[in-house]
Amino acid sequence: MKNVVIFASGSGSNAENIINYLEENTNFRVNLILCNNPKAFVLERAKKLNISALTFNRTAFYTHNFVLETIKTAQPDLIVLAGFLWKFPENIIEAFPNKIINIHPALLPKYGGKGMYGDHVHNAVVANNETESGITIHYVNENYDEGAIIHQATCPVLPTDTADDVAAKVHELEYEHFPKIITQLLSE
């Protein structure tokens, strides 16, 4: 049995999709969700799905070793950032080399970096009249959205598309590709 720890900050629809996919299709499992926002809907999903979840604050993440020690206890084979919005601290990155991956809702290196998350990304894509967008799954390093790219998938952006339309297309790509890439990495 291989373990996956998920970090999420908000709704957690990707987290739920990954949990269900692994349960239905593999020997792997999500055994812990870590969340920086006590009001995030992902915590409701965790409860419903019977997955352990813990919240933490900035001090526990950046100053003390609380989050690092908690992750170690869960013995993850992969750490997955699924809609997690805080920068990852170097001590955790160093403790889990090549074991931390993120999904970004655009085609990096475009529309990445600080402040580029969720709807900000899709608004910028529409404002710039892009004809395509998509997802990027990549390793996490000490800079936002700059780790080595593992996988990208694209979707068309039509002239009539709103940011919400793009978000919906990108979410569909995320649901389709992210669990498969996670399974692939765990199978290597």
Ligand code: GAR
């Ligand atoms: C996803 O679209 C994910 O790609 C994005 O947040 C959304 C979370 O949705 N992540 C980022 O923007 C990270 N920079 P979810 O909470 O429903 O899974």
